[in-house]
Amino acid sequence: MTRPFPHLPSALAAWLLLACLLASPARAALDVADPFDGLNLGPQVQLLEDVDREFTIADLLSRDDDLPWRSSEQETLNFSFSDSAWWLQVELVNASEAPLRRLLELAMPLHDYLDAWVVDEGGEVVAEWQTGNRRAFDTRPVAHRTFVLPIVLPPGETRRVILRLDTHDGLFDATPLYLLSDASFLQKAQRELMAFSLYFGALLALMIFNLLLFLAIRERSLLHYVVYLGTFFVLMFAARGFAYQYWWPNWPTFNNQMLPLTIGLFAVTLASFSSSYLNLRRHAPRLSWGLHGVAGLCLASALPALQGHYAPVFRVMIPAAILLSLLMLSVAVWRSWLGDRLAQIFLVAWCVLLVGIALYFLRVAGVLPYNVFTEYAVQAGSGIEFLLLAFGLAYKINLLKNEKLAAERATHELQRSHNQRLEAEVDERTRELEAANQRLAAMARTDPLTGLLNRRQFHELVDAELLQRRRSGRALLFAVMDIDAFKAYNDTYGHQAGDEVLRRVSALLQQHFRRAGDRLFRLGGEEFGLLLEVDTLDQGRHVMEAFRQSLEDLAIPHVQAEGGVVTASFGLVCCNDFQRVPDAERLYREADEAMYQAKDRNRNRVMTRAILGET
Template sequence: MHLVLISLLFLILPLHLNAEPLSLPLDKGRAELNQYIEYIEDKNSTLTIQALLQNTLDWQPNSNQTFNKSYNDSSWWLRLHITNPDQGDIKRLIEISYAVLDYVDVYIVSDGKVQDSYHLGDKHAYHQRVIDHRFFIIPVHWKSHQSLQIYLRIKSSSAVQAPMVMWDEQTFYGFDTTRTILQGIFFGTMLVMATYNLFIFFVLGERTYLLYVGYVLCMPLFLASLGGYAFKYLWPTLTEWNDRAIIVFLAGVVVFGAAFTRKFLLVSHYAPRLDHLLRVSFYGGVTLVLCAFILPYHYNIIAIIVWASLACILALVTGAACWRGGLSTAKYYTIAWTAMLFGGLVLALNKANILPANLFTEYATHIGSSLEVVLLSFALAERINIERRLRYEAQEQTLITTRRINEELESRVQERTQELEALTQQLRDLSNTDQLTGLCNRRHLESSFYDEWERAKRYQRDIAVIMIDIDHFKTVNDTHGHLVGDDCLQEVARRIQEGVRWPSDLAARFGGEEFCILLPETGLRGALIVAERIRNLVAATPVTTRSHSLSITISAGVYSLVPSEEKSIDQTLNFADKALYQAKDKGRNQVFSERAA
């Protein structure tokens, strides 16, 4: 019987033992405080520091792991007991390295009385912090042989975590400088990659690069918000926005990531079913951005973490499917998203209290996103290299043909020369022609426009521009699909070409569903006649597509002038475009002209 009682006593006692007090000084300049923490849960958030000091409560000892209670609505009280056995005074800093806690109330107690108190957390303006730092830093001062109890009350709509370390000042600021430099390298890398690809977008006009830039910018802004840098440097007084920013930028990662994936991997061609899921991912991300301003943070953060994790998996599966389908650049993409998925899952598991909070789990997303951004940049570079290689191969084929012609018998020189000229013309046509519609492309239009502009300016002759846009074309794409949209573009282009009469008139696809017609030696009246003829040709007969017939209309803007030094091609295009939008504003399916000043 005595043995049974003794055994039960040993089983019960550990449940009520207090955590071991920490004795100063520190040998290595820092000490993990996890094992010295005791805690109690205040489910109704009614306890006060006076109640804790006056009553004996059932404090629970923490493990060696970081104090982590995931997402909940309770308040949590933490207690530390730290003594100074030395003769001299000792000053230390206690760091709570989790920047998105809403409320962190600190009470330093000596001999049962509150000696100092601090009210921290990102629900207070940044300038109210006792020490200027993105994390929560608590200064503590022990006198000779003094014992202090440090109480912390933590309440947060984010994950309740308290990774606590005690430092001496010199060691802390040395470590923090190194940590800040590493973060600076990360943010600098992301900014450089975004700037570099933004320049490429301006040069090439390829929307894929712009989507990539949006993705690259959202990722560091999300991590800066999560790590406290954004609250410190960007919006130190906007406490409500500080929570929403985490949701908005992580949702932005999903939105831009889904759009970039669809565009870069040509998913509608290589994996049509996954393309539909990517659309769902895109619109889900947009919805979560809106929800960030409506629903409580607690629900939003769980939803966005789950949604972002699923989006990462979907992107990875899409990359693998396109890689298997024969798209060579998909291999870099797949590897890149593997790194990103790994980092995102580690962060999600950390916030769900499945993985412990440490340097690796806290910065896994930084590591994964850095690798992903670099690898995606390689993928974009590979795409440029493939296009360049195709051009080189075409040029090489021309050279081979030339050498073969020179080696032929003299009697066949003329025949081979004609073949070469035909091949050269074919290459020129390919480089100057929009492959979908068969019209001239924008590059050829700009080149021809410059020549005609200079000629008209020299001889003071009229020149006119017609800008044409297919009405409600986005609805056609969204409702019937891009392939049906392509059919519509091809038929409208054919009717535009039919409506242009003179050989000198140049019709080109300007971009998307927009077309441009250049009319040399043509005044406003003649240009209006051409535009109206084309409008009637398009509206007269429904367009036959691969699925069914569609009634299509166009709107057109016309502008005519005599070129001079005070005027420019860009101004001319802008006036024609302005007239186009006036035609749309007036109800579409009509022609509107902008008169020269």
């Protein structure tokens, strides 16, 4: 064995060797024997920055004690923009009596180059891999969207794991590093696959549904939404490593070009959709052009990726994306302030997505740490955003439908009016006759003063109701109401005031009796008829008393009345003997007699009468 310092005395060499050993960070082997669920290696590894990219695995194994290794202490390794290569190492020990297998996962699918070695206690390399996002997918020892390395540890032995991380042109993404057992990795992979399946399935379902809806109604905003959603789908599918695994596993260069280009296309489709959704070409055409201009800058900044330049792409794209986001936010706030409901929905949806995108890009830039919130913020925010935008599109389609119907009605009215003017001389008498017929039809049904059904309708509707009740066996309740001393009121206050009292009484009737089966009639003068949707005499008396009290509480002055205010007398009939009451006229007479009994008893009261057959 060669002495480390051959030209120095033995004692001095020993002291220098001890100083070098003390200066190097101590490597404590991690025990990975069972039970073992998983471990975040981020804070456990040692780091070595290879500024000139000059080290090889042989250099590390021969000059290990001379190299400036340092402890990581990062939960997630993040080198952001760096021109260096980075070496990582960690020692694993199997303290059990059985061989073990552990899976080391570099949980970042976009990492460019990953070289890995497993070194035994004698310093020999027992396993090595060269893989990464810029190498063919089949270089990965485990077919997975991220990088998974199987490490075998014999019983009672230690293995040193060395990783070399490098990039194409200096853009590192945050690098989570986990050590997992087979079972814990399978559980983690299944959870992630389930979550992403639900996420991408929901996006795909939204995209197909809105595409079919566009084909059905041809609303352009739907097409913009489908293209916007489709671009985002491809972007997320590529960013999470699924596109490289399933779509183009043998095209690493194309895979790396797709990500920045899809981001640029996403910016353009976002601007187009937003302009269409908010109708900016009509409300603010200059803002629409501004949005497309900034989106075009995002797309143009992605073009250098076609020549293999990626770090400059994101140095320009991130500020451009922030500018686009702020511009979109400003437009949405402005339109929302003006009361645009579509813009308000868009603002909420956009804010949710903005938060997710901001968290993700701040994590990429190294400002925020890697965690479940920053890593999956875009997925969570985008899922909520797309659902809200789908709701907004449905709302917009409904608005457009109403506007179209209104326009069609206006056009129809204009055409009808035009035709009427052209045929005025020929059709004048016909039009007058039609107008008279319409007025007669309305008068035939309703009382022109009160708007209530008239006496003719009373006979038709009550006769039909009696027939129906005769078949069902249900009791029918009908009341006649007569305003007390109404002639004296007209004599005192005049007929115009009397008409106003009739209108107020009618309005109060419509306010009180609003059930589906209630029917209100003006039978003549100050007399009204009420067909009630109740089943018992007690219920009918209760609702009539409530109305009688409400009428008295109106406190309409009437100096000739006993109480000084307008009141009414009521006769209420409950009938299920339809042999004795065969038609509306007989029912009216029964209720009218009960009403006159109320008049005879000092008015302002409800008198009831039951006409019941044998049960």
